[in-house]
Amino acid sequence: MTNDSDTLIRVEDVRTHFFLDEGVVKAVDGVSFDLARGATLGVVGESGCGKSVLARTIIRIVPRPGRTIDGAIWYHRPSEGGGERPIDLASLEADGAEIRDIRGGEITMIFQEPMVSFSPVHTIGDQIVEAVTLHRNATREEARAIAVDTLRRVGIPNAESRIDEYPFRLSGGMRQRAMIAMALSSNPTLLMADEPTTALDVTTQAQILELMADLQEEFGMAMMLISHNLGVVAQTTERIIVMYLGKVVESADVRTLFRDPKHPYTQELLKSVPKLRRRRQTERLAAIYGSVPSPYERPAGCPFHPRCPQFMAGECDVIEPTLKAVSEGHSVSCLLYSEETDS
Amino acid sequence: MIQFLAKRLAIYVPMLALMSIVSFGIIEAPPGDYLDDYVALLKASGEYDEGDAQRLERRYGLDSPFYVRYWKWVSGVVRWDLGDSLEFRRPVNELVNDRLAMTVVLGVFTVVFTWTMAIPIGIISAVKQYSFIDYAFTFLSYLGVGTPNFLLALVLMWTAFSVFGVSITGLFSDEYIDAPWSLGKIWDMFTHMWVPMLILGTDGTARLTRILRANLLDELGKPYVETARSKGLSEWRLILKYPVRIALNPFVSTAGWTLPTLFSGSLIVAQVMSLPTVGPLLLKALQSQDMYMAGSIVLILTALTLVGTLLSDIVLGFMDPRIRMGA
Numbered sequence A: 001m002t003n004d005s006d007t008l009i010r011v012e013d014v015r016t017h018f019f020l021d022e023g024v025v026k027a028v029d030g031v032s033f034d035l036a037r038g039a040t041l042g043v044v045g046e047s048g049c050g051k052s053v054l055a056r057t058i059i060r061i062v063p064r065p066g067r068t069i070d071g072a073i074w075y076h077r078p079s080e081g082g083g084e085r086p087i088d089l090a091s092l093e094a095d096g097a098e099i100r101d102i103r104g105g106e107i108t109m110i111f112q113e114p115m116v117s118f119s120p121v122h123t124i125g126d127q128i129v130e131a132v133t134l135h136r137n138a139t140r141e142e143a144r145a146i147a148v149d150t151l152r153r154v155g156i157p158n159a160e161s162r163i164d165e166y167p168f169r170l171s172g173g174m175r176q177r178a179m180i181a182m183a184l185s186s187n188p189t190l191l192m193a194d195e196p197t198t199a200l201d202v203t204t205q206a207q208i209l210e211l212m213a214d215l216q217e218e219f220g221m222a223m224m225l226i227s228h229n230l231g232v233v234a235q236t237t238e239r240i241i242v243m244y245l246g247k248v249v250e251s252a253d254v255r256t257l258f259r260d261p262k263h264p265y266t267q268e269l270l271k272s273v274p275k276l277r278r279r280r281q282t283e284r285l286a287a288i289y290g291s292v293p294s295p296y297e298r299p300a301g302c303p304f305h306p307r308c309p310q311f312m313a314g315e316c317d318v319i320e321p322t323l324k325a326v327s328e329g330h331s332v333s334c335l336l337y338s339e340e341t342d343s
Numbered sequence B: 001m002i003q004f005l006a007k008r009l010a011i012y013v014p015m016l017a018l019m020s021i022v023s024f025g026i027i028e029a030p031p032g033d034y035l036d037d038y039v040a041l042l043k044a045s046g047e048y049d050e051g052d053a054q055r056l057e058r059r060y061g062l063d064s065p066f067y068v069r070y071w072k073w074v075s076g077v078v079r080w081d082l083g084d085s086l087e088f089r090r091p092v093n094e095l096v097n098d099r100l101a102m103t104v105v106l107g108v109f110t111v112v113f114t115w116t117m118a119i120p121i122g123i124i125s126a127v128k129q130y131s132f133i134d135y136a137f138t139f140l141s142y143l144g145v146g147t148p149n150f151l152l153a154l155v156l157m158w159t160a161f162s163v164f165g166v167s168i169t170g171l172f173s174d175e176y177i178d179a180p181w182s183l184g185k186i187w188d189m190f191t192h193m194w195v196p197m198l199i200l201g202t203d204g205t206a207r208l209t210r211i212l213r214a215n216l217l218d219e220l221g222k223p224y225v226e227t228a229r230s231k232g233l234s235e236w237r238l239i240l241k242y243p244v245r246i247a248l249n250p251f252v253s254t255a256g257w258t259l260p261t262l263f264s265g266s267l268i269v270a271q272v273m274s275l276p277t278v279g280p281l282l283l284k285a286l287q288s289q290d291m292y293m294a295g296s297i298v299l300i301l302t303a304l305t306l307v308g309t310l311l312s313d314i315v316l317g318f319m320d321p322r323i324r325m326g327a
């Protein structure tokens, strides 16, 4: 662990497994990454690769029978004096006072399903005000003023009256805006958004993404955007980590990743990103060959080898690659590149 | 809310009217004319004179068509004039008033008992699913559902009698049974009330515990719970504020229906324990074809059930904005 004053969160070899009767699902299996203060990070990968579990691991809300069994999550918590104090979130009691102070206050989260992520029998305002009073030193009136103000900032018209609406009276896009407002209302240092636009129509998706990019700049917080769509992530974030079966297979800044993707999985993912300037719109997007294997039957060696177009028999199905830097700020976990870095 | 209640009333009022016709059907169902029997009885005892004949004609419309007889009866019921009991030769309302009050008091007590037991047990069972305490409550609730009420009543009565030497039948001690109402009598009633309450409430508690557990388990997995958790609320606080609140909704909406099951369930228990409720009276009335009594009791119980349902609708409307606003 370093004292690099820029670091906000340093995740070190974190493992979160689900202990089911059918077997152990290694949803997150040795993930490491850094996130600087005010920086943006995209997390991409196909369905089931552990993106959501990773985010839940950070704020310690992994549901049973899941457990974070290994690793550290160093959060450089700003302290009152102005300095900061690193705390290992993974070592805290999951329902304890300290993590609950951070969760929802300094690190907030937006979920995929705006339609069902609010309680249907409480008003939007009630649910946002609750978050504010929990984490800020504010009376109910002050909290309400903050809530109205935040609702306005996320672009909800007539925020003063909309605040007393029940969720079912708002459209999906408006609900997701309200959700964003709730996550911003406590002035977080990190906002994690788990597929925030997947459930919305295309026009609304673009609006919400733009809004999030603007707000990230305005509030100066760090942001972690989770998506299965590389295109979505590329628009909004600076760095990207690509996950496959609970592991990070490649990590780079957006430009490098798009210009020089190393991992065959990343290359395949990129082929499936629609290009705006593609002339023949009828051209079909390439889908990745095969499908994600069952979580109980993790392939030996490199987990991607059964689907890999550059599979090397006798190596990829035997040796498990580790994440190694191929250049400054660009690492990949693939045997194709192992000699380059080993030498 | 007003619109919502108006809609409900638009269903209940015709329903009540329909039930009154059915109840009157019950009154007129036995072969032979109940009033003929009544007249014959009066004549036989030599109490009958022409004045009686005219009074009965005016009251019941003996020779008029069905709808006139029905109307005379129903308008009487509205004025709390329930007709005469053949068996007791007294107006039905005199016989029913006290017992009805007792039935409602016992019913309300049982519901309160049921809820105060079932809600916390259901919540704990769901939140601590598959823990020892959950298994223990599950076992107890199967026992509760599986044991017939009257058996429980007999066992309790026998135990109380053989172990403590006290008789726990009835709702009053001997000295108060025919005494006029007084503070002492009310207190005496409460000291007796807990036994039938326990017996009548066991089954409902067990059932509601299972329902609440299932509802809450469903709700606990919903995304809004995770949202609440991600805010930093403590686990118990968020469970009580969000999923419990929603899991109670179907609970509230069925509260009205528990009333009739309570009445029919209490019939046998009331018989076994000789409780002064309307149940045994209804049973006796049906056995002796005392039809004005039977019909009136059936109608009153129906009306009470509808009132209960309406009350639970109102509570539900307050609890769930989706229902209140018709979403």
Ligand SMILES: Nc1ncnc2c1ncn2[C@@H]1O[C@H](COP(=O)(O)OP(=O)(O)OP(=O)(O)O)[C@@H](O)[C@H]1O
Binding pocket: A018, A020, A025, A026, A027, A045, A046, A047, A048, A049, A050, A051, A052, A053, A054, A063, A064, A065, A066, A228, A295
């Ligand atoms: N509550 C749970 N119980 C058991 N297994 C779980 C649970 N939550 C997640 N998993 C498993 O963990 C793995 C990773 O799931 P996760 O939800 O993180 O995937 P994801 O990358 O977010 O996918 P998606 O794009 O579909 O959201 C999957 O194999 C999943 O089956």
Ligand SMILES: [Mg+2]
Binding pocket: A051, A052, A053, A194, A195
């Ligand atoms: Mg997910």
